[in-house]
Amino acid sequence: MTALALHLGAYLLEHLPRDRGASRHTVDSYAYTFQMLVGFAARRLRVLPCEIEIEQLGADMILDFLEYIEAKRANTPRTRNARLAAIKSFFRFLEYRAPACLNVALQVQAIRSKRIEQPLVDYLTRPELQALLDAPDRRTASGVRDRAMLHLAYACGLRVSELTGLQLDDVELPAANSIHVVGKGRRERVLPLWKETQAVLKDWLRIRPDSRSGTVFLNCRGQAITRHGFASRLTVHIGTAQRSAPSLARKRVTPHVLRHTCAIHTLQATGDIRRVALWLGHSSVVSTEIYLRIDPAEKLDILDAGAPPLIKKGTFTGVSDRLLAMLATARGA
Incomplete structure (x- = not known):
């Protein structure tokens, strides 16, 4: 034994x-x-x-x-x-x-995995996303921090572990125009930041308290914020955002939904699933194909962005009469 x-x-x-x-x-x-x-x-x-x-x-x-x-x-x-x-x-x-x-x-x-349903990907519309990004109170330190976290999570399509594990050394300072991300499977990627994302990130870094922790985002005790801590703050801000975007009340918004939202919006903007895979840090486009499982209206919008191929109507030629005669004989046999 x-x-x-x-x-x-x-x-x-x-x-x-x-x-x-x-x-x-x-x-x-x-x-x-x-x-x-x-x-x-x-x-x-x-x-x-x-x-x-x-x-x-x-x-x-x-x-x-x-x-x-x-x-x-x-x-x-x-x-x-x-x-x-x-x-x-x-x-x-x-x-x-x-x-x-x-x-x-x-x-x-030899134990088999259970088959699971593949539901449509949950994501936020642009008005819902804007309501969420505007929800944190900018007059408080926690609001400035939360606003920066929400912007980064969406704009970079970060997993929650990537967001909470982001280090000060991973931010290209002083401009804060890009971040270095170590993702799943130790895959690394460098992501440029939009000017608005740069601005909210620098707002937080200016008031970020000194701490022994080298992580970018800290909780009220000066320690690295946890995945559960970010999920809790997200729930609070979803409640606030529902006032201007009532449709959020019908959705279950988790931290990963922000990553899905980034992927869907990128796919809508580019129509290229490969770019989505590169942005999210997927090892294979196969992992990214779930974002093609969106509403039919969205699929039609993506298809309309490109022109269908022009294919001439063909004719069936080149078959000998003897072959056709044999086939006719076979049918009658």
Whole structure:
């Protein structure tokens, strides 16, 4: 039997950050998955978490755990699949790290992800977006900070982890005309800023309090603002923006919706999905194709931007009479 603790520690603390180059956010997410799995398995097996052995985490245990997080923790199929992906990654690591567990690893690898629906992408219209950007109170420090965060999140199509992890060294000072972003999979990109975005960012940097943290955006305690902190501030400003844009009340606006909004508006402006992929930092255009799943009216606007190809009506020629005669004979046979 093979103890879980030693191999799991090596996977999370060494393999992911050192060998795979995983971000801190990815490591945290994977660690949380195994925190839930180990707790579930310990209760099921009636042992201490440190006593769990890898062979006890077979396909049946993993399937029961996945059913548990859906039924008891109300996780969506998408979240369920993300947890399964983390577990499968660990068992792939075990294939060469602990060959004795190969049979269990192959069983876990065979677990299928759940099929999920692909809904239309949520995004904000331009009036809704403008109402949101105007919502923060510019007379307060928190309002100036929030306005800068909202502008950057939209204009650059940033993931929330990219926004909250942005460092002062990533901003091209003193002009603040571009930012350097380290995104998912350690992919880097440099994004130019609109003049309006430059202005609101410099407004915040002028009043940003001194802090040991090198992050651009700080909370009221002088520490780096968290993903949940930004989501909370976004909810507050959505409530304010609803007064001038009532349609926002019918939408669930999360930080990622601002990234979707940037993508849709860029696609509408350029009609080129490849430019959207480059701006968002996608590794493949395949990831960007979800933004083609927008309302039919929007698709028609994109199609109208280009002229359809002119194709002449063709004729069916070059077939011998003997062939036609044979076909006619075959039909009558």
